[in-house]
Amino acid sequence: MTFPLDIGAEAPIQVRAPTALDLFMFSASSWLLHRIHYDTPFTTEHDGHPALLIHGPLQGVYLVQTAESWLGDGARLSSITYRHLAPAYLGDELECGGSVTAVDDDGLDLDLWIRKADGTITTTGKARFERRIPPPRLRRDSPLRGEK
Amino acid sequence: MAGETAIEVGEPVVAGDVITVRKRLAEMYEKEGRTGPLVFVEMEFTFTNQRGKLVARENFTRIYR
Numbered sequence: 001m002t003f004p005l006d007i008g009a010e011a012p013i014q015v016r017a018p019t020a021l022d023l024f025m026f027s028a029s030s031w032l033l034h035r036i037h038y039d040t041p042f043t044t045e046h047d048g049h050p051a052l053l054i055h056g057p058l059q060g061v062y063l064v065q066t067a068e069s070w071l072g073d074g075a076r077l078s079s080i081t082y083r084h085l086a087p088a089y090l091g092d093e094l095e096c097g098g099s100v101t102a103v104d105d106d107g108l109d110l111d112l113w114i115r116k117a118d119g120t121i122t123t124t125g126k127a128r129f130e131r132r133i134p135p136p137r138l139r140r141d142s143p144l145r146g147e148k
Numbered sequence: 149m150a151g152e153t154a155i156e157v158g159e160p161v162v163a164g165d166v167i168t169v170r171k172r173l174a175e176m177y178e179k180e181g182r183t184g185p186l187v188f189v190e191m192e193f194t195f196t197n198q199r200g201k202l203v204a205r206e207n208f209t210r211i212y213r
């Protein structure tokens with residue numbers, strides 16, 4: 001059985017517009033200390049950017065989220081590569097999308113991208129998802145059952 | 149600046165696992181950019197569990213001005 005999607009099938013576009021707090025929290029949680037993600041005076045006056053920059057790795061997370069929320073539990077991320085082509089700034093609305101480029105018995109390949117409202121592509125990526133073995137279910141007599 | 153990133157996902161991580169991270173400076177080189185010299189640093193992070201199985205590998209490039 002092949003994966004139930006055809007080459008060319010497109011992921012629903014997801015829009016991400018991280019706030020300054022989101023950028024700060026991502027810096028803190030990923031230990032990315034570069035000030036261009038949370039220190040506005042440094043970013044604009046010292047480095048000459050128009051606003052705080054949205055992290056490359058955060059855009060990588062958006063690519064994974066776009067694919068995972070589309071494919072659901074039936075697929076598991078096996079690998080992803082991505083690269084950044086243009087800066088994305090606080091205030092940008094990022095559209096995240098992707099499409100299927102190959103399908104086989106074990107899974108599928110995707111092209112993924114993020115673009116700004118003006119059409120500029122900020123990040124592109126390629127991901128491989130493999131058919132997922134269903135996660136184990138709780139035993140009928142498990143004490144964790146019925147505690148939702 | 150963030151350059152290219154490549155991530156490989158291996159065994160799932162479950163509660164109780166002990167994960168070991170190995171960080172390797174794979175390569176470092178200089179290129180002449182439009183605004184002056186740029187230093188490229190390629191890192192490789194390898195995550196393994198207590199059975200020695202690969203959990204994840206991340207290769208990424210950072211570009212410094």
